[in-house]
Amino acid sequence: MAVAQSVVEARNYVGGRWVAASTEETFEDRSPADTRQLLGVVPRSSATDVEAAARAARQAYPEWRRWSRIKRAEVLDEFVQLVKRDKEELARLMAVECGKAINEARADVVEGIHTAQYWFGRARMASGEVLASEIADKESYVLHKPKGVVAAITPWNFPFAIPMWLICPSLVEGNTVVFKPAEETPLTGQRIVEYMEKAGLPAGVLDLVHGFGEEVGWPLVTHPEVDVVLFTGSAQVGSMIKEACARDYHKFCVCEMGGKNAMIVFDDADFDLAVNAAVISAFKTTGQRCVSAERLIVQQGILERFTRAFVERARRIRIGHPLNEDTFMGPLVSEAGLNKVLGYNRLAREEGAQVLLDGGRLEDGEERYGYYVRPFVYTMPHRSDSRVLREEVFGPHVAIVPFKTIEDAIAIHNDCEYGFALSVCSRDYRKIRAIREECEFGVGYVNLPTIGAEVHLPFGGLKKSGTGMPSAAALQEAVTHRVTFTINHGQEIKMAQGLQTQVEALES
């Protein structure tokens, strides 16, 4: 389906001005659903552009920090009015730019709107604490003060919602932001900045630099003016960012990284609910969420029936252009993504998987112009030395792994370097509770898919999945410093811990 659309000339946004990259170079933004479709021509920026953006953000910081917290948040209310007006058009742009099915693109826009609304409201809520002192005349406050300049480096799989998760709390708390959207989704990223500008955000408060990880992301992470790095992406890049931030004494980072998420299905589960939850977990967004499930850990008693039903439903999944209303799975995001998924499908066979659905590329019709693949489903007993059962694939590639006892299920679940999302399907509260207590994860679900977080909940994983500092609603902790501020309402100095001041002897 060719979509008539004019080619967008994207720009960086630095200090309130829309500018080309200092290199004057550009790169092409093509649709993964049909690579004949050129969507945009995008600045290929360099460290020089990062320098200008970081300086602009630093310059804008003191004044922005002094705005009332409530006034800062009012910009987000304005932003929401603008986005709501364009919601459908924005979802369509996102669908063709990253390949996610249109109904998921709409949900992505809604998630971004919810984030802005949440932080708009939160600005009027208490944001500190008043604490007692050992001394009756003293009283302490804990205040959140902004940290300064935040770098937001975001992925293509939620090109609207995830930048909003990172940008909104940063701005409301009084930081300024340099934003680098994924090179696969620069136009959706740029739209956020355009709406913020229209909503009245002052120049320099949110700066945008387009480009690639090595050329823009890295200079941004290591830039001395950047105080906080907020990153969502691969574990490999996240680990480099953590290392770089550790070297720089003032720098803090939050990294949301990959997952090898599992659904644990017990014999007593509500059968249809469990099968549907598994299909949604494995195949929505074509398996490209950091919370997608690539492991279905299923108890022996229902293994055969579950496997049959799951494969049947997976076989019926509609794969097609993201703008078709009935598409369940759009394409993978890129050729690199496609090669990675096909490579892991091959590896599963090499590791002895029993393949139930072949997961090949769609090579006929219009689909041959995009990166479309079919679901790949296999069964394999758990093995600690298996790569496919432990590494993140980021695609519609899912293993059905049998288990006998709850202890087996827990051991299989935790035998993995990641710990992001988990779902358990059962009717037995004791089993559910044991899973909750013994499994390592950051976002857990019962009788639900592993996907579908809401913006007012903390969102983050353990182990290789994250820095243990969740984002979304919990991000205030990352972009502010908790300042303790103690006041003496008396006329004498009285110390805690019974410490004698001994100053009387010094007076005359």
Ligand code: UN1
């Ligand atoms: C991601 O998986 O990269 O929980 C983010 C969800 C979404 C966000 C996912 N609200 O599925």
